[in-house]
Amino acid sequence: MNKIFSLIKVSLSHDMTILNIKTKKKSFFSKILLPLIILLYIMFVFGFYAERLIRVLKPVHLEFVMLTLFALGMSIITLIEGIYKSSSLLFNCKDDNLLLSLPIKRGTVLFIRILKFYIFELLYNSLFLLPAIGVYAYFVNPAWTFYLSSVLALLFLPIVPIILSCVIGFIVSYFSSRFKGKNVFETIFTVLFLLLVIFISYRMEGFVSNLAQKAMSLNDIITRVYYPVGAYISLITSFKWTTLVLFTLIHLVIFALTIFILGRMYFRVNSGAKRVLIKHNNKKYLIKKSSQGKALIKKEAKKFFLTPVFITNAGFGLVLFLIACVVGSLRFDSLISTILKENPEFNSNIIKSIIPLIMFGLVSFTAFLTSITSSMISLEGKSFNLLKTFPIKPIKIIYYKIVTALLIMVIPILLGDIFIFIKFKFDIISIVLILIASFLLPLVSEMIGIIINLKYPKMDATNDTEVVKQSMSSLVSTFIGLGLVALVIVLGVIMAIHKVSYNLIMLLFIIFFALVAGLLVLLLHKTCDKNFNDIMV
Amino acid sequence: MIEIKNVTKKYGETVALDNVSFNVEDGVIFAFIGHNGAGKTTLIKSIVGIHDIDSGEILIDGLSIKDNPVECKKIMAFVPDNPELYEHMKAIDFINFICDMYDVSYETREKNITRYAKLFEIEKNLNDPISSFSHGMKQKIALISALAHDPKVLIMDEPFVGLDPKAVFDVKEVMNEMIKEGKIIFFSTHILDVAEKLCSRVAIIKNGKIIKTGSMKDIKGDKSLEKVFLELEG
């Protein structure tokens, strides 16, 4: 038992540098205060949304539906993220050799890794659920049993999504290890599973537009189909000790059973070595020449496309955007008629005129929430020293990283733009403004990402997921991104309500972000060389 | 010529390099020896621009690595003791990439890559992904990448560790050829009998300070280099 505790302690302190505040040279502000401010801001924003929802539900005494939606939403997000994180969290980690050569059961290694995954998701989920729980408590003033149930819910709700994603991770890993080009297959299988999950949850969601009416039926569907959320809501609405005990036991049993079964299979099917199945081809090797810039872009792009977590994390937002544009333009008319039927006070012209603004919002959303550069330095890992020995200025290396990230982001965004432009025939000014935004906003996002990664590099991660999803750099970038999106939406809505012309709103934002971009360029030039040279590998 | 002038580097309280000074002339194979942790890797990494130094100067052909890093790096090549390559690339793509960074012409690459790949008997593996290579094979790729751009200064950290005996032999041959063209080879090693036969000049570092530097003949005298080293260390 003592052994297990020590293992857990080492595992956690090694990787969770967010919790382990090492102040080597960084100041108090950047390591502690800034992340804390961002965290509080996020909790505030979600509390705000929770409050909006609950106000709608209060008149019909269906406040708990807000929690149903939040709990389900968190579970789905955990599942989706888990699917593409799990393979790289569990397999081909840098400490595989270390742990396997010690007299420790493979099942124990699996347990430690899943536990780490669980703790991370627990903290992440709490960030979003705690405000919702707080808001509910404020409005409804429930009995003490609510608090007990909520604590248990916080602890147990992540379990089912995590277990599912680990199982999927095993399956993906098993299949992809049979193929050459393992990484590509891992990405493909992961995407297939993701699409499946998205498809299922899309069918389950209905319109949230007329919530009060639909709330009860929506609630019924969710709670009946998905046991964990269902049990939690029934504990809130009509507390029973038997439900509580069952809730606890079922989750503990599922967790233990999964670890037991998967533990027996762990490292049995995977070779464990970093080597890949190769077939010897007698092709003559190709010697090619290319310029420094092109070679760097190619290298960055290759790394991106061959790192499954990286590509699914960034690709997720971009593909969703593209799908939204395509579906939006193809199914617009049928969507419109449904909205108009339920809300006759709107008319189709009003809706059509606001589309450019909505499009702008969508581009901001996608640009700011997708961050590729925030992991690009960390993913260099131990090979970072190579970059230091090349006869090329650090700022140029950074510049090409930004260019690569920009190319990856802008292409899907532009494609989506084109679909929308064809369908809706905006006026020329709107088109120009949205096109500018499609370049400018991703540029701002990627510059923020690289500046942050230079400041908070994580060069010694055990696996790619840690870098892309759990490192300080990617989290701070995500939170700043959320902040910027919130800013755009809030200011945009305020200006729209005050009858500012939509084109003017977009123009103002573009001017603002152009200024921000200019400042970021100055900041980058000022801090790049020093931060780059300070990174020790 | 490499000029190292009064170089000092501290890690917090620990002094890694203490007023280190010596020169490495053209056309010389120079051995840099010392016990573990004496400061060999720190100095080497400072010469190639991976580390910054706290005081002093390092000049490569008269140019300071601090003020003119790009110019200095153009003529240098560095092979670390544990090569970290891009695992996701094929070997030949990696070598091409390195050549692109140094702006090597197509003809030079073809000549050098073909020659060294044949020499190190790794031609048939050039199309394989680096992730499938053993440690020794990765080292060979690192070597080929370093030699492909005809560097004037070749700097290596423990170059012979992990190489099979034939490769060690081949590397020594390549080094001897290079100095005939006036190039510089500078490496740190623990394998003293090889250093003794191969190098014409040597510097011994202990606790961050250079305790002996000069021609191999003078330093060695009648004894073996190993004996000299053990006496100085003991």
Add this chain to the structure above:
Amino acid sequence: MNDVIVRLKHLKKYYGSARGIKDVSLNIHKGEIYGFIGPNGSGKSTTIRTIMGLINKTDGDIYINGVKLDGESIEIKKIIGYLPSEINLYDDMTVKQALDYHELFYNKDLKKRRNELVKLLKIDENKRIEDLSLGNLKKVGIVLALMHEPEILILDEPTSGLDPIMQSIFHEILIKEKEKGTTILYSSHVLSEVSSICDTIGFIKDGVVIKEDSIDNIKKDNYTYLKITTKEIDKVKKELNLKIIKESNNEIVLLNTMNINELIDKLSKINIDRLLIEEIPLEDLFMNYYK
């Protein structure tokens, strides 16, 4: 047969047609230092990692202490000390923390032996793993492999990166282990080391162990070098048909595998100025297997 501690029978690990091990069979006896040598990419590390369970074998059997390894073998790992060629530890730990961490896994008190080794190898326990040079990291690896007093030692390139003083200290440690009856598998490229401390040699090439013999036997059927100074180099080459080691315009060095009488008979037909017959140093002997 009963004192064969480590036994590999037709071990196979395929990664695809290019690399891996095809047929590795070897026997290591109790208290023996077994030198495992071969060119880069021949399968040395693959064999070792398969024994340690870091890789799943494709076919063949591994016997430790007469027991076939099958699936999880935690008890076996407790009696084996493994020193990998690349040491992987958690970078932000100190040496002390890393050693404490490893100690947890063995159900006995390791303090005495651990402190003994740390002192002998002159390790600073307060340094962080990421700040250690390659050689110092190797030293930590040595402590990790030895501190639980294993019956079997599996060493992959153990002295690479160590300075000469540490190398000789390490060899002394190994000799003491051997006297205690520890069985040692020693994989290395440094042939001078291998020929001085090993009892038996196993030579692997292209995934197959092609020769396994005791050092004494290898030294016994040692071939010789013929150094012939003559103007009739081509005639020498044609008559003797031996492997050429070195050649210049009037001197040639050949590897003699012929019977001495036959050799003298053939040489008498050629006009030679000088003949020198030398014993081959062991290192060069091994080099022949490499080619």
